[in-house]
Structures are given as C-alpha cells and as structure tokens.
Amino acid sequence: MILTTAVLSAVALILFFVNRKENGKQVEGLKIGAKEMWQCLPLILGAFVLAGMIEVLIPGEFVRDWLSAEAGIKGIVLGTLGGLLLAMGPYAAFPIIASVLASGAGLGTVVALITSWSLLGLSKAPFESSFFGLKFFFYKSILSIPFCLAAGLIAQWIESLLR
Amino acid sequence: MKKSLIVIAVSVLVLVIVAMIIGGWNLILEGLETAWNTAIQSALMLVVSFIVIAQIQILLSRERMDSWLGKYSGVKGIAISAIAGGLIPGGPYVYYPFAKSFAEKGLPAYILIAFLFGKHLYDFSRLPMEISLIDPQIALIRNLITLPIPIIAGLLAEYLLKNRTKANLFSEGEV
Numbered sequence: 001m002i003l004t005t006a007v008l009s010a011v012a013l014i015l016f017f018v019n020r021k022e023n024g025k026q027v028e029g030l031k032i033g034a035k036e037m038w039q040c041l042p043l044i045l046g047a048f049v050l051a052g053m054i055e056v057l058i059p060g061e062f063v064r065d066w067l068s069a070e071a072g073i074k075g076i077v078l079g080t081l082g083g084l085l086l087a088m089g090p091y092a093a094f095p096i097i098a099s100v101l102a103s104g105a106g107l108g109t110v111v112a113l114i115t116s117w118s119l120l121g122l123s124k125a126p127f128e129s130s131f132f133g134l135k136f137f138f139y140k141s142i143l144s145i146p147f148c149l150a151a152g153l154i155a156q157w158i159e160s161l162l163r
Numbered sequence: 164m165k166k167s168l169i170v171i172a173v174s175v176l177v178l179v180i181v182a183m184i185i186g187g188w189n190l191i192l193e194g195l196e197t198a199w200n201t202a203i204q205s206a207l208m209l210v211v212s213f214i215v216i217a218q219i220q221i222l223l224s225r226e227r228m229d230s231w232l233g234k235y236s237g238v239k240g241i242a243i244s245a246i247a248g249g250l251i252p253g254g255p256y257v258y259y260p261f262a263k264s265f266a267e268k269g270l271p272a273y274i275l276i277a278f279l280f281g282k283h284l285y286d287f288s289r290l291p292m293e294i295s296l297i298d299p300q301i302a303l304i305r306n307l308i309t310l311p312i313p314i315i316a317g318l319l320a321e322y323l324l325k326n327r328t329k330a331n332l333f334s335e336g337e338v
Contacts (some may be wrong), residue, residue: 004299011238015218025221031273037210044209045202046171046325052198053178056190059208088167089254094296095201101298111305114297118283118309127255140247140279143316151308158304 027061040091047092051099058103069106076152079109083116083148087123107159110151119144164188197268219288220252232270232278234286241277241317248278248313260281272324277317284309299337 019026029039038068058098086093097117101110128137182190199251228251235243251258265275285306293302 003213004294005208008208008215008294012211012218014215015215015222018217019221020284022222026218029218029221030214031217032220033213036217037213040213043168046168046175048198048202050171050175050178051176051201052196053182053191053194055197056194057178057182057185059328064326088170088291089270090296092171093168094292097296098201099197101301107301107304110301111308114293114301114305115284115309115312119280119284124255124283127259130258140276143280143319145311147312147316151312154308155304158308 012101023042031139033128042047043089044091044095047095051095054096055102058100060104063104067100067105067109069108069156071106071109072156073116073153074089074150075106076112076156079152080116080120080145080148083118084120084122086113087121089123093117093121105108106156108152108156111155112148115151116144119148135160170294202237206239208251208291208295215291216252216288219250223250223252232265232268232274237321238314240274241314243322244274244277245281245285245313245317247287248281249282249287251282268322271321273317275322276320277313280316284312 016026016029046155047068065071066078069075073077086096090127097110097113105113125137128140178194179191186193209338223225228247231243231247234240248258251261262275265278290302290306293305
C-alpha cells in the first residue's frame with residue numbers, strides 16, 4: 001500500500017510538472033481534482049459501507065462453492081453476470097469488487113467481474129443504445145461476453161500457477 | 164452520480180436490515196468497522212488518485228485525441244484508437260459523443276469498436292482508482308490479461324465489417 005501510494009505520488013508529481021511545462025494549467029488540475037473528490041466523496045463513503053456489509057454478510061459456504069478458485073467455471077460465469085449487473089461507476093463498483101475479493105473469491109472470478117463490469121456494465125446501456133442504436137449495443141455486448149469468460153479463465157490459470 | 168448514490172443508499176439499507184436479522188447490532192458494527200478500516204487505508208491513495216486523474220484530464224484534451232485518430236488504418240489504426248480510448252478522460256457524457264463523431268469523420272466502424280473497448284478496458288484515468296480501491300497486484304494482472312482484447316475486438320470488427328462506417332453499419336441488416 002505504501003509503495004503504491006509512493007508510485008502514484010510520483011506519477012502525480014510528474015504529470016503536475018508536465019502540465020506546468022505544456023499548458024501552465026497544473027493548478028487548475030489540482031482544483032478540478034479537489035472538486036471531483038468532494039463531489040464523489042458521498043458516493044465513495046457509501047460504497048465503503050456497502051462493501052463492508054457485503055464482506056461480513058457473504059456466507060463462507062457460498063464463496064467456497066461459487067466464487068473461490070475451487071468453484072472453477074461457476075465463479076467465472078457468476079463474475080461475468082455480476083459485472084453486468086453492477087450498474088455503477090468505478091468509485092462505487094471498485095470497493096464492492098474489493099469486498100468480493102476480500103471475502104475469498106478466486107482471481108478468475110474477480111478478473112471476470114472487473115472485465116464484465118468494464119465491458120458489459122448495464123450503466124452503459126442507455127448511452128450505447130441512444131448514441132449508436134440498440135442493435136449496436138446488442139452486438140457489442142454479445143461480442144464482449146467471450147472476452148469476459150476468457151479473461152476469467154486466464155486469470156484462474158495464472159492463479160493455479162502462482163499457488 | 165445521483166442515481167448511483169441512491170442505488171448505494173438503498174443497497175446499504177437493505178444489507179443493514181439483513182445484517183440486523185442475521186447477526187444483530189454486532190454484525191452491523193463488524194461491517195462498519197471493515198468499512199472504516201478500508202477508508203483509513205485508502206484515504207491518502209484516494210487523494211493522490213484524484214490528483215493524477217485531474218492532471219491527466221488537463222493534459223489530454225479532446226482536440227489532442229482527435230489529431231491522433233484518422234491518421235492510421237488497419238492494425239496500427241486499431242492500436243492507436245484503442246490507446247486513444249484508454250487515454251481520453253471523462254465519463255460517458257464526454258466519450259460517447261466523441262465516439263459518435265467518428266461516423267461524421269468517415270472513420271471505419273472497427274476504429275469505433277477499438278476505441279470503445281480501449282476506453283472500457285484501458286481507461287488510464289481510472290487505473291489509480293483500480294489500484295487504490297481493489298489491489299495493485301489484481302489491477303496489474305487484470306490489465307495485462309485484458310490488454311489484447313481491444314485489439315482483438317478491433318481486428319474482429321475489421322474482418323466482419325470491412326470498411327463500413329457507423330453511419331452504414333446496420334443499414335444492410337447484418338453485422
């Protein structure tokens with residue numbers, strides 16, 4: 001956690017100086033960041049509470065049978081379905097995904113969940129169908145499903161190698 | 164944002180009631196303690212993440228993205244488009260109208276597909292959040308696994324759709 005924060009801080013510092021050199025809008029960037037954080041804070045805090053409750057409520061048996069590495073393809077299919085239903089932005093979705101991980105879900109399930117949320121998340125449906133038509137949304141979603149399953153399977157294979 | 168907040172609030176309420184029925188106040192407090200610990204652990208990283216996200220937004224304007232697209236075609240075009248998708252900052256109100264403009268520019272549909280898959284899977288401005296809120300290792304593995312997907316999706320679309328633009332994409336009733 002400390003290393004990640006340090007790396008991110010270094011990236012922030014580099015971007016700050018790049019913006020200073022490129023456009024002089026680095027302070028504006030800080031203001032935008034502060035404003036966005038303030039706007040997202042209630043959502044993030046709410047998501048933390050939701051994630052905390054999920055973590056203590058998911059029954060161990062359910063995790064073992066359906067979400068863990070031992071659950072096999074079941075966990076990946078469930079992860080793909082879960083991502084589809086997770087119709088919310090990253091500030092809300094990521095703490096929930098983290099709680100699923102913390103409860104003991106396998107890498108395959110979590111990767112399928114993130115990939116499916118990214119590609120299939122239902123919150124995108126109104127935008128995609130209104131901008132490009134229902135048919136486009138439908139075909140893009142159909143094209144995305146095998147990618148989510150494949151990503152989950154590869155992650156599961158990686159997890160078996162890491163053990 | 165408001166809708167998400169309502170969904171979260173209602174979900175929290177439902178889970179609190181479930182926790183009350185299953186384990187009473189102790190289970191609710193356990194859940195809140197887990198939430199508090201996560202919040203404390205991620206606080207600093209969240210602040211830094213927002214700084215990174217905003218600086219990226221300032222650096223990568225829509226005009227800059229625009230100048231990158233349309234210059235290349237084939238695999239190179241697909242790769243550039245997928246990366247541009249990952250780099251374009253902002254939410255759906257920003258990138259969907261931008262992607263829609265591809266048709267007006269006469270860009271082939273496979274460029275649009277690569278761009279959308281790139282935005283959804285790479286989204287570099289979302290990466291700090293994924294690292295800080297989920298787990299750095301998981302984020303790394305997930306990103307490595309899904310790295311080829313926008314390219315594969317773009318190539319598949321190129322093969323299936325040839326050089327159609329979004330404007331005539333479904334006019335013949337097939338994909």
